[in-house]
Amino acid sequence: MKKEGVILIAEDDEGHFELIKRSLQRAGICNEILRLADGQETLDFLLIRGDGPKREPDKQYLLLLDIRMPKIDGIEVLEKVKQDPELKKIPVIMLTATDDPRTIERCHSLGCSVYIVKPVEYEDFADAVRKVGLLLSVVEVPQISRVK
Amino acid sequence: MHPVAVFDIITFLASLAALIVLLKGWKRALEPKAKLVFTGLLVFTMCYGFSLFVEWTWQTKVLDRIEDIIGALVPMWWAFVIYAFLAGIAEEELREREARFQELFDEAPVGYHELDTEGRIMRVNRTELDMLGYTAEEMLGKPVWEFSVDKEKSRDTVADKLAGDIPPGRVFERTLRRKDGNTLPVLVGVRLLRDKAGRISGIRSAIQNITERKRAEESLAEERSLLRTLIDNMPDNIFVKDIESRFVVANIAVAHFMGATTPDELLGKTDFDFYPQELAARYYADDQKVIQSGQPLVSREEPAVDAAGSRKWYSTTKVPLRDSRGKIVGLVGISRDITARKLAEEDSERLMQTLALKNEELESVLYVTSHDLRAPLVNIQGFSHELSRSCDLICSALRDKVPAADVGEKVRTALNKDVPEALGFIMTSAKRMDSLLSGLLRLSRLGQAAVNIEPLDMNAMLTDVTKSMEYQVKEAGATVDIESLPPCLGDASQINQVFSNILDNALKYLDESRPGVIRIYAKVEDGQSIYCVEDNGAGIAPEHQSKIFEIFHRLEPDKKSGEGLGLTIVRHILDRHNGKVWAESELGKGSKFFVSLPSV
Numbered sequence: 004m005k006k007e008g009v010i011l012i013a014e015d016d017e018g019h020f021e022l023i024k025r026s027l028q029r030a031g032i033c034n035e036i037l038r039l040a041d042g043q044e045t046l047d048f049l050l051i052r053g054d055g056p057k058r059e060p061d062k063q064y065l066l067l068l069d070i071r072m073p074k075i076d077g078i079e080v081l082e083k084v085k086q087d088p089e090l091k092k093i094p095v096i097m098l099t100a101t102d103d104p105r106t107i108e109r110c111h112s113l114g115c116s117v118y119i120v121k122p123v124e125y126e127d128f129a130d131a132v133r134k135v136g137l138l139l140s141v142v143e144v145p146q147i148s149r150v151k
Numbered sequence: 152m153h154p155v156a157v158f159d160i161i162t163f164l165a166s167l168a169a170l171i172v173l174l175k176g177w178k179r180a181l182e183p184k185a186k187l188v189f190t191g192l193l194v195f196t197m198c199y200g201f202s203l204f205v206e207w208t209w210q211t212k213v214l215d216r217i218e219d220i221i222g223a224l225v226p227m228w229w230a231f232v233i234y235a236f237l238a239g240i241a242e243e244e245l246r247e248r249e250a251r252f253q254e255l256f257d258e259a260p261v262g263y264h265e266l267d268t269e270g271r272i273m274r275v276n277r278t279e280l281d282m283l284g285y286t287a288e289e290m291l292g293k294p295v296w297e298f299s300v301d302k303e304k305s306r307d308t309v310a311d312k313l314a315g316d317i318p319p320g321r322v323f324e325r326t327l328r329r330k331d332g333n334t335l336p337v338l339v340g341v342r343l344l345r346d347k348a349g350r351i352s353g354i355r356s357a358i359q360n361i362t363e364r365k366r367a368e369e370s371l372a373e374e375r376s377l378l379r380t381l382i383d384n385m386p387d388n389i390f391v392k393d394i395e396s397r398f399v400v401a402n403i404a405v406a407h408f409m410g411a412t413t414p415d416e417l418l419g420k421t422d423f424d425f426y427p428q429e430l431a432a433r434y435y436a437d438d439q440k441v442i443q444s445g446q447p448l449v450s451r452e453e454p455a456v457d458a459a460g461s462r463k464w465y466s467t468t469k470v471p472l473r474d475s476r477g478k479i480v481g482l483v484g485i486s487r488d489i490t491a492r493k494l495a496e497e498d499s500e501r502l503m504q505t506l507a508l509k510n511e512e513l514e515s516v517l518y519v520t521s522h523d524l525r526a527p528l529v530n531i532q533g534f535s536h537e538l539s540r541s542c543d544l545i546c547s548a549l550r551d552k553v554p555a556a557d558v559g560e561k562v563r564t565a566l567n568k569d570v571p572e573a574l575g576f577i578m579t580s581a582k583r584m585d586s587l588l589s590g591l592l593r594l595s596r597l598g599q600a601a602v603n604i605e606p607l608d609m610n611a612m613l614t615d616v617t618k619s620m621e622y623q624v625k626e627a628g629a630t631v632d633i634e635s636l637p638p639c640l641g642d643a644s645q646i647n648q649v650f651s652n653i654l655d656n657a658l659k660y661l662d663e664s665r666p667g668v669i670r671i672y673a674k675v676e677d678g679q680s681i682y683c684v685e686d687n688g689a690g691i692a693p694e695h696q697s698k699i700f701e702i703f704h705r706l707e708p709d710k711k712s713g714e715g716l717g718l719t720i721v722r723h724i725l726d727r728h729n730g731k732v733w734a735e736s737e738l739g740k741g742s743k744f745f746v747s748l749p750s751v
Contacts (some may be wrong), residue, residue, distance in 0.1 A: 018530030025537070071522065100525045103596065121529055124582065125536040128529060 008063035008144050009035045013045040013080065014098075015072040019121070023067065023098070026129045030136030042075025046083055049090055063144040067135070068115075070099040070106065078109065085114040092145040096135060160203075262337075262358030265344065268351065270294045270309040279358055282337075284330035295356075300326040300334055312341055312354055319343065324361070336365045383414075388465070388486035391472060396421050396438045399481060410458025430456065441469045441482050452489065464493040510598070517595035521588045528588070532581045535574045542570050587703065590714035594702070597720060602642045602727050606751045609636040609682065612643070613671055616650045620658065627658045629667030636673045639680040639748040645724045646748070649732075650684070652717040653744045657686040659713070662739070679730075680750040685743045691736040699734060721746075 010027070014020040020038045027036065037056070039045040045068070047053035058064065066084070070077035077099065084090045097110050097118040107118050119135065122128045256263055262279025264272050275290050283290075283298060290298070299305035305325065311317050323339045340357040382389050382402040391400035398421070401414040409425040411417050422431040433453075441448050447470040455463045467486040471479045546566050613633050617624065624631055631654070639646075654669070661667035665687065673682040691699060698704045700722045705715035718732075725732045728748060736742035 016526050016530065018534065019526065022529070022533040022537075071526070100522060100529070124585070125532045125578075128533060129536075 008065060009037055010065050010067065010139065011037050011039055012067045013039045013042065013072065013077065014069045015041050022128065023132050026132035027136045030133040032136045032139055041072045042077060042080045045080050046075060049084065061146055063146055064093050065139060065144050066093055066095045067098045068095055070097065070101050078113070081110060081113050081115055089147050092147055094142065094144055264295065264356055264358070266295055266309065266354040268313055268353055270296065270306065270313070273353065282335060282358065282360055283327060298327050300328050309354065312343065313351055315343065315351060317341065336361050390484045391481060392438060392484065393481040394442050394479065396435050408457050426456065437469060438482060441471055442479055445471050445479060447471065463488060463490045465489060514595050514598045517591055521591040521595065525585060525588050528581050528585050532578060535577045535581070539571060539574045542566060586714055590716040594716060594720060594723065597723055602645065604640050604642060606638050607641050607643055607646060608638055609673070612647055613650060616647060616654060620651070620654060623655070623658050627661050627667055629658060629661055629669055631669045632671065634672040636671070636682065637675050637680045638751045640751060641728050641748050649721045649724050649746060652721050653684045656717055657684055657688060661686065661688040675750050678750055679747045681745055681747045683743050683745050685741065687741040690738040690740050690742055691734065692738045696734060696736060
């Protein structure tokens with residue numbers, strides 16, 4: 004992933020966001036990291052609407068998506084993103100506390116790229132995020148030129 | 152001998168014969184006038200005979216003149232002899248006829264008696280004597296009502312009959328008294344006797360013993376009364392309808408239900424006279440189906456409206472009614488009020504729905520709670536680590552840059568001991584909390600998982616379970632013996648979990664002072680396969696036994712690992728299988744865990 008690529012973290016819990024961000028940075032990721040506080044904000048950002056920050060065309064994005072979020076939950080965000088002919092190119096990594104097999108199954112069938120369960124144990128958690136970081140450093144992310 | 156003498160002798164002998172005939176049939180053979188003449192002639196004959204005797208013996212003619220007179224009378228005399236002879240034959244015939252009649256009279260299948268105008272018995276046949284047990288002497292001449300139970304009534308009837316008030320051909324029922332004191336029900340047919348002038352001269356009665364008939368009637372009446380009482384006191388609606396669906400029989404329950412005062416009010420009417428058109432049409436269709444097909448309608452649950460208009464539920468059975476030739480002549484119906492049951496069913500259904508809803512709610516609460524509670528835990532743990540990291544950073548910075556003396560003793564203690572210790576507690580608790588929450592999550596998922604019941608080969612399953620725990624078995628230095636196990640019905644993965652948990656417990660709580668022996672065996676009882684996992688481990692104290700299935704209950708939380716959920720999950724799974732789990736244990740000797748599941 005190129006340095007100018009932006010890592011979007013859709014996470015309602017500020018603490019989680021902070022921990023994820025730190026872990027990623029410790030893993031050597033120095034891309035821009037942007038927090039989106041809930042599903043609504045995430046969709047608004049991606050679909051370039053509303054008052055908040057907006058996606059810039061021609062930039063690379065990667066989305067780390069939590070499931071349980073206020074207003075619109077992560078599954079719905081995933082669904083919307085994967086239905087959009089352009090947005091569906093964005094790699095989506097589910098990073099969530101839910102380890103329910105049915106949820107995992109559903110997310111994969113909707114088209115998520117990776118599904119990672121947030122371990123509660125800090126070391127495990129940090130390790131998991133570090134691995135995500137390592138993954139991010141080698142994956143190639145497509146460009147999104149336009150919005151439907 | 153002189154011809155005259157022969158003639159005389161013949162005349163005499165004939166007169167003797169006539170005498171014999173006369174004596175024999177005196178009473179009835181001749182009419183009174185003839186009897187008088189005949190008697191005179193007889194006396195004359197005797198005299199003539201005597202004269203003949205005298206003349207013959209002593210050879211003297213004593214009564215010449217008389218003889219002449221007699222001689223003149225001889226032809227007349229002959230005429231009488233012939234008459235008497237013929238009368239004798241007639242008399243014989245008459246007596247024969249009389250005897251035959253008497254025989255008929257006596258041996259008639261009915262009793263006969265004849266009364267005079269005073270009501271006294273003048274004649275009675277043997278049948279009647281046998282019937283009542285009297286001799287003829289005991290009955291003859293007595294008023295007939297003496298032999299009746301209700302004397303007054305009998306006397307009145309006889310008087311009425313004799314007065315000609317009672318039309319001919321009438322029969323009466325009477326009860327007679329036998330000589331032995333028993334009563335005898337009879338049917339009396341009466342015929343008036345009239346003399347030549349047409350005056351009533353008496354009564355002839357034919358008596359028929361109707362004991363058998365009475366008995367049959369009574370038993371029939373008893374049977375009817377029994378049936379009626381039974382039908383009327385049944386709380387169910389009972390009715391019989393003809394092929395046109397008209398009521399032929401109805402009991403009190405059905406009458407009251409349909410708003411009639413007595414069952415009789417229903418007779419001849421149909422459901423259309425009582426129920427709303429739609430309902431009546433439905434019942435009529437059912438009736439006709441049973442009548443036309445000959446197939447009974449059994450326990451049909453149907454709505455009904457009673458006389459007061461309240462809605463009810465009835466379970467109705469209609470069976471075709473056939474006559475002695477097997478032809479369907481209607482139907483018999485029994486209808487039971489099941490309103491209470493229906494309401495209870497509806498209630499319980501509603502309750503079940505509420506329960507299912509609550510259960511669902513609880514599960515989702517459990518799931519959401521355990522899930523959402525984990526999120527803050529991540530922070531607690533994560534930032535504790537961050538803090539501890541910062542602490543280390545501060546410590547090393549201080550160590551490198553600042554002389555020890557410049558850092559206060561208290562700050563050093565805080566940085567080196569207090570803060571790490573506090574963070575240690577926070578992290579341990581968070582870890583523990585996480586383990587509890589993941590346990591809860593597992594439990595809640597169990598409730599959401601589908602149960603696929605299938606026959607299970609328990610020998611294969613227990614072998615698998617044991618194999619997957621081989622490491623723990625070896626670690627504990629235990630042996631596991633599996634006897635031949637019967638199959639059962641259950642969900643393979645869940646039942647596997649049950650035995651894994653039980654076996655895990657058995658291995659966890661072995662007594663270290665002796666080699667662990669775990670035995671698994673089973674029996675089939677009342678359609679249930681009952682499996683037992685028996686160990687020779689530490690055992691459970693009686694006061695703890697009731698708590699071992701409670702959620703998060705752990706016997707030795709400090710020594711043994713686990714969440715205290717193993718047996719809770721076991722019980723939860725068995726509840727969903729309609730199975731059971733229970734334990735028997737003795738402290739210091741070992742435990743037996745029983746699992747009962749429906750057998751194949």
